[in-house]
Amino acid sequence: MTGAEAIIHGLEAAGVERMFGYPGGAIMPVYDALHALAPSIEHVLVRHEQGAVHAAQGYARATRRCGVCLATSGPGATNLVTGLADARIDSTPLVCIVGQVASHLLGTDAFQETDVINLTAPVTKYNLQVTRAEDLPDAIARAFHIATTGRPGPVLLDITKDAQQGQVWFDGLPKVDLRTYRPVPIATAASLDAAAELLNAAERPLIIAGQGVVLSGGRAALQALAERTGAPVAWTLLGLDAFPTSHPQAVGMVGMHGRYGANVLTNACDVLLAVGMRFDDRVTGDPKRYAADADIIHVDIDPAEIGKIIPAAVGVLGDARDAMERLLPRLATRTHDAWRERFAEHDAIEFEKVVRHDVAPATGTLRMGEVVARLTEATDGEAILVSDVGQHQMITARYGRFECAHTSITSGGLGTMGFGLPAAIGAALGRPDRTVISVNGDGGFQMNLQELGTIMQTGAAVKIVVLDNRFLGMVRQWQELFYERRYSATEMASPDLVRLASAYRIPGVHVADRADLDGAIEAMLACPGPFLLHVSVEAQGNVFPMVPSGASISDIQLEA
């Protein structure tokens, strides 16, 4: 068969059910094979390759499968770069297949030729150029193996047109043998013993859960471990759905716009158990003053993360779920009621100073917080909330409830505006059984709004919420707080979004009055297909609490 046919059969053999892509010259043989072979794989035609890669990311994170996208050479491939970087830093398994000019043209500045391998090396877990059809089965097997094992990440295959057209014998994907790749270290008994000793002796333990808990399928293990130790459980932005928000031991998100108590008391804990997280600077504030009184136990699958930012007293190198399951029998049953009470005291202060005004303002313009709170109430914390990047993202992280696995999808590490809408398409197509709500700001929504066309064509049941404050809100907030209110290039006009949606045959409604909010949310959730809810919110609202950049997390501010 041809290389192109082998690619399609290889994708089928790898269990791919859906992929996202955009055709073009150098990938046409693969698209032709897709047409001719009519495989069980559904191809979703996006409107821009950036939409394809973010949709694949959303699909991967909603389904715990590998996201797949297909694009042509040159601009097709370069348009994937943002998504690759996003998937790399947020550990999302992706396989991106891009066409390349024929091998005899490589290096000649041929039409739509780009040096994609060098361009994407820093933003992929692995990439590989294939110039011969006979190398394709191994390349595809490798790509899926590397993308999905260990710490997941994006893999790019750059396949020349002659490799797609050449002949290859294909009888299934070969077994992958990579002697230099050891994806899953097994946590040593000694490290688990040392971790247990610290936890059993702790007076003020704190657990911080990251996405590693979710990726390892370790939610139940975390809950068991938390209940055994009696420790309060906080989470990172990517760990929002690692632990039920309503659990009595849950103390909220850490970091720049995290919960007041979770931040302040990180600096008061004596043992910090960090599971599957990487001490991002948005989490730690000034790392020199971070959890300075604590012995830190850092559980991670990636050896490069342990001790990278914060020195660990005990490094547990392994899969989060496996490590937690093996740690559990080593732990004594403890309660830390007095310690947990301190979190409740901080919560009470935060509620008075911030939360009450955010989620239940009696008067004034609608606020982002109350919209998110209503959305999460209306869906009982079980919808998949896909947020974009900015103020609304922090508000969603603060006031959304995430009661079950895979309920939060957001661009954390890279902070990619424009991620949310296409990611929600991927999530909605991958999980038709779940309500998928795409929460956007007016800025990020307009970065990839061309994907409304993809929603129209696929019928993906995305509930699009745009929280419109007529500003690039987070930047404006920084300008207000740190640049003496010089609002440079942050005021933004938007079109009539309901009419825009209507042009794509997506029903929608605009809300500006508090009295109309509940009805509009009800109508949106009752609509079987996609829907756009455009909400005009307070123009110059700020997200608090806030840890100023470079400050210690215990210097978190509740107001300006």
Add this chain to the structure above:
Amino acid sequence: MTPPTTDAVRPLTISLFAENRPGILQRVTCAFSRRTLNIDSLTVSPSERPGLHRFTIAVRTTWHRAERLARQLEREVEVDVAHVFEDDATVHRDLALFKVHPSSLDDDAFARLMWTFDVAVVEAADDQVTLQMTGTCDEVDALVDALAPWGVMQFVRSGRIALDRRPCRPVAVHREMQSPFTAPPAPAR
């Protein structure tokens, strides 16, 4: 490796084993450049392990940063291991090739320099003489100082190659240790 007691910037050698495939060199050097860490020298060659090339990378940084870099290099799929060594933990050499005018060799002081630094004549012509010297980095540096009165026509040094002093066991030699310039191509992996 035992970490040093201070964390000052110092010369360090990173010894790394990676699959011999195109693209890996860029993935390795990217890890340095994204930290604006300049590579003082880098050599890539076959090693005692078939199919795996040894990268010898000389950098000046702190032990802590070098160790962190080594862990990130090991994260690369096709990198096997990366070790950091202080200078006294390795045997290391630089090779210098340089050209001088034949008249320099008539000078007694130059002859003494050649004897002191164990400089060998590689090739001689009427208008230029090519000389060679092998030594530690410091020894080659000292040679450069000593050459000042005469100057050179051309100068090149190989950069550091190094073997560590840890205990190890003998392994069989293999064809890939030979240069790809002269050896028959290894079977495709």
